Amino acid sequence: MAAITAKLVKELRDATSAGMMDCKKALSENDGDIEKAIDWLRMKGIAKADKKAGRVAAxxxxxxxxxxxxxxxxxxxxxxxxxxxxxxxxxxxxxxxxxxxxxxxxxxxxxxxxxxxxxxxxxxxxxxxxxxxxxxxxxxxxxxxxxxxxxxxxxxxxxxxxxxxxxxxxxxxxxxxxxxxxxxxxxxxxxxxxxxxxxxDDLDQDLVAKERKALKDEAIESGKPEAIVDKMVEGRMVKFFKESxxxxxxxxxxxxxxxxxxxxxxxxxxxxxxxxxxxxxxxVGDGIEKKEEDFAAEVAAAVAGS
Missing domain, CATH: 3.30.479.20 (Elongation factor Ts, dimerisation domain)
Incomplete structure (x- = not known):
């Protein structure tokens, strides 16, 4: 087996930006061959990435x-x-x-x-x-x-x-x-x-319909006479359009x-x-559901498993 020198480890680390211990192991696994070690690290990197791909990135x-x-x-x-x-x-x-x-x-x-x-x-x-x-x-x-x-x-x-x-x-x-x-x-x-x-004209018409219905329901629930409900709604819709x-x-x-x-x-x-x-x-993250993490519980679990 070829000697794994510090110079060889540094060369592999410079080429891949992988950690020092990962580089040393890659060279050991591949008899000091740089090219094979790079491929080995690439395979290892992809494996790590696959494990992390399920985590929420928001x-x-x-x-x-x-x-x-x-x-x-x-x-x-x-x-x-x-x-x-x-x-x-x-x-x-x-x-x-x-x-x-x-x-x-x-x-x-x-x-x-x-x-x-x-x-x-x-x-x-x-x-x-x-x-x-x-x-x-x-x-x-x-x-x-x-x-x-x-x-x-x-x-x-x-x-x-x-x-x-x-x-x-x-x-x-x-x-x-x-x-x-x-x-x-x-x-x-x-x-x-x-x-x-x-x-x-570019507004989502479903959104417009929902807004109009919400305003109408609110006006009716407030006890306003039916004769003026529609006029109230139209006035508020004008304000909605102006602001939106x-x-x-x-x-x-x-x-x-x-x-x-x-x-x-x-x-x-x-x-x-x-x-x-x-x-x-x-x-960034608009519309992504983030998982709420309990940091204290996470640390406790890590200590318990160490």
Missing amino acids: EGLVAFETDATSGVLVEVNSETDFVARNDGFQAAVAKVATAALGVSNTEELREAHVEGKTVTDYLTSLVAKIGENMSLRRMAKLSVSAGVVSGYIHNSVAPGMGKIGVLVALESTGDQAALGALAKKIAMHIAATSPLALTT VLMTQMFVMDPDHNVETIIANEAKSLGADIKMTGYVRME
Whole structure:
């Protein structure tokens, strides 16, 4: 059996970023052959990743990337916020976001390549190194034929990534710098207000029906005369639309005007039509059910099993 020297262990560790003891064992199991040891560690890493894949990953980061006329948002999840602040994890998320510019949807992104691997395999290969389950959850893409797609990250932890990300698409032939500045302001507004839709017509009609029924039931239960219930409901629905739809929301940076008016004023200033064609707001872990952990019980169980 070949001698397992410290130099050999360091060489394998530099090549794989695996732990020192894992590297030493890999070399011992493969008679000091570096290439075989790398394959052995890869197999071991995948096995570890499979065990961790069932754990809930509801933390992580949202990242954006843009080019001339398109932009993407991606959400990559980890189990803890601690890992989300890890430089290695952040670098991986940035690479996934860059890859997303070349595809159209999440399934295509899973099969896109980063460092010679599919995104799925690339993230899996990091599980053993970083020590937590992680996965690509979703992506969204906006494009314009002329104009800008601008991104904004609220409370970023690194350039272009954080817990809440927004994309805004403005179609226009106007000045690109001015359009970009406007798009960023609108994106900041969206991050703060989380509108339900771009316009009233874009609202989910099932949601509208449920809201209308809830308001009507509330009015009836309050004992209001039937003759005025419908008028009350319609008045409250107008308020609901105004507060829930982006174009009719009062702009957070200029509460005297709604978003639609802000865009119209900027269009007039630039001497060019501006049409907002879409937006995406993405927040880490939105909709994921997190398991509540009893940390004291977990520590007690670990001590008991040691």
